[in-house]
Amino acid sequence: MSRVPAVVPDRSTNPFHISGDVDFFLLRDQERNKAHLEREQKKTMHVHEKVTYSSKVSAKHRSLRRELQLEDEAEERKVCAETEQLRAFRDNTIWKLAITKEKRMESDNINSYVDQKRQMFLIQYALEMKRNEIQRLEMLAAKEEAKLELAEKSLEKDAALFDEFLRENDRSSVQALRAAEKETKAKIEKIFEFRDLTTQIMNIKSEISKFEDTLQHYKIYKDFLYKLSPKEWFDEQEKKRLALKKAKEVANTPKESSVPSTSGDKVPLLRRSSSGILLEEDPDSDSEELELYFTEPQQLLDVFTKLEEQNLSLIQNTQEMEETLEELSFTLKNTQNRMDREVNQLKQWITTMMMSIAKEEETAAELELKARVFYFGEYQGAQQDKLLESLNCKVLDVYRHCIGTQQDTNLGTVQMLTIIEHQLDELLESLERVPPAKIDQAEKAKEKERRMRLREEKAMLQKQLQEERLQRARARAHAEIKKKKGRKLVCRSRPPVLRTKEESEHMFMDKEKEEQLFFFT
Template sequence: MAAVSLLSKTPPKEKTVPSLPPIINNKGRKVSADSAKSDGKNPFTMPPDYELFTLRERERNLQREERAIERKLPVHEKPTYASRMNKKLAAVRQAAMTPESSSTDIKGFDQASRIHENTQFVLATTRERRVEKEDLNNYLNKKREMFLMQYSLGVKRDEIQKLEDIAKTEERKIEAAEQYLEQSAAMFDEFLKENDKNSVEAIKMAEAATKAKLEKVAEIKRLNSQVMAIKSEISRNDDHLNELKTYRQFLNELAPQEWHEVRKRRLEEMKRASDATENETLDEEVYFDNPAQLLEIFTELEEQNLSLIQNSQETEETLDEIKHSRRSTQDRMNYEVQVLRFQISELEKMIEKEEAKSLELETKAKLFSFGEYKAEDQEAMLSTLDKKVADVYNKCIGGNEAAVSTLQMLTAIEGRMEELFEELETLPVEKVESAEKAKEKERRLRMREQKLQEQRLHQEERLKRALERAQADPKRTTGRRLVYRSEPPVLKHQQKHIDDQREKEEEEMQYFFT
């Protein structure tokens, strides 16, 4: 009774209605059961299939964020493997003790259910736990949570089964596609085989066509060679025919004139009768029937040809002789003309030289006769000149039997000199040059001997004068010595010019008067 009274006195506990676990709506957000009930919507609506993957991706993102936060922590705050496992066990224990947290997190409930299935783990965790009596409300709340968890697990299993069915359907589609690809590959292989077969047949047909073409080309070449052989034979026969026609024409030309006249009359008669066949036979008719006739004509022609050849040879010989004589005469006349022209030019040069010499001699004669020499001296000089001219005349021409004058003797000497010059030009040049060199050498020797003789005479005169001065009585001068006025110095080049002029005059005197 006391117990009953105690129980009756104790105030009744308020009935706590357990709150429903949060439900994830279609948009992936957590919504409480009360709010879902107040909204009047079914809190157990299943999200679409594509949102399951977004939930999984969201959980992975949360795990990545947790790992990133753990990496940024200091070393002494970073968790270890044991601390992470203890944290998971604490979460499981808290989920077992507080049904609200277990109902809010489906993943934690799955882990708790897996842990409760392990008997050793349950005994280890509940060994030191104090067991308290549970009332009816707590029991009902737990049952409700268990129902909700089982319901969520069933929904998940259905969804997994649905996804498996979809995967099987996709696999069947993939298998069908593979079979279609295999069929397409088989059809493509058959197409390739058919194509190879067609290509082989086409190659065989092309080879057969090529072989036939080569045979046709060989046949065409053979026919072309036959045609060329026939054409060459035709051309050879045509040449032979033309040659025979020329022979026939030659024989017709050898025929006598009477036969030509008879043949001409017959042709006119045939033309009047207009018979073509007889005209052709008449054209082919030949005068000569026997080869002996041709031999007779050929012998006659040969004799005529021989006589003509002999006459032509004789005329050619006479023509060659005439040409040779004409050529020799022309060469001789050309040579004589050249010689005469050369002689004329040489004579003109000699005339110019002689005229210059005559002018020079005339001037010298005028100088000699200009009061410096007396008439007696001039007469003596002229007489010596006459003697020299007469001596030269006697040596060159002969004796002076006709007693010609000096001028006539000089004219004769000049004529003789011209003749000698003309003969000198006809002589060989080598002999003339050798004779000139010999004469020049003799003249130089004579001049040298003459100079030596003059030097010896001059030396003798000097010695004679010195001897006379030595033998003569000395003259004594009385009075002041006479001193002549000094002459200006003589320039060397003037003295040299005077010496050259004097030597030139001496050479001229020796040339003209010796």
């Protein structure tokens, strides 16, 4: 901090002035820095090293008092020393000479003397003021100490009262805790009692439900026993009940005649038993239940054995009926499948027969037309007979190959054809039962044989053609050579070859031959 220059007072106006060496602002700054350092030191101090405000104030008063006492003692010592020196100088002759010399001095020495006296007065005045201030401060310190003592006493009283309050509070808290513990214990006991009662109630309810279930079961058993009891027993019980009722009516008639009835006539009520029998009940009398027919368990066992025998017979009958029903359903399914298959086969045969009939009719019409065209007006019976005989021989040959017997050789051509057709149908039916793998294998074998046969026939034809070609070449070689004379003739273009029906018939015959070779060899 920058130092503030000292204020120099005007001595002409005020005889009392402050020395220029003393800087009050510097002292203030020093005090402030000192207080700041003390605060920083207190921050780092421990708790046991710190002091309270009251102890701090008392320590300040004591230190101030001690400093003032030390200053007073030092000043008294100085004054005593000065007085002793003055006495010594007065006694000394040298002092006298000095005094006399001073009288002879000039006015400057007088001024300096006055100044010294003035300074002495000021010092004495300052001492008096300091003493008064010290006394005032001592009085203030005494008052503050008295106040502190009163405050300490009041604090002690407050502490005692606070301790008493704490004791009372502890007593009340202990009593409250005891009361709370008692209440909690009572509450827990009540909760346990409530739980025990609830468990007892639940047990009783469960027992009641069990008893109700058993009662329902017993009622069901009772109804079942009533149903098993015979009707004769019900009739006897009805007769007994009616007899008892009549006896009661006879016994109650004199009483009813003596006492007039205030209410109207009471109509007897009817109830139907579980077995279907109507029973009368009086509205006043309690409903009396019938006694059980079964008094011993052997009776029930006998009834159960009878019912069991009946059930066994019924079960056997039902099983037999189920077996027969299954057999019938199986046979029905088989017959239905067979009939469906036969119907489909018949439908296919009908379609094939219709197609073959249509083809045969077409061929018959064509043949008839051809016969009319080519053989109109001519009748060649011998050729037709030969044709019929050849057809009969072929059919007979096929019949022998298909049937494989020499019997019934006197049959006609049509009859043999019908037998062959029936045999073909049977073979087709048996062919459907044969597994397809075997059929494929047989077809492959037949196809292989047919190809081998065709290959052999083709080889034979080629061989015949080769031989014919060789013969023609030999004939050409042995023939005479004819030289052509004249101009060479130009050949005309050949006309297109007309395809006649004979070729188609020839092709048709070739197909028939192939089919005969495939199916009948």
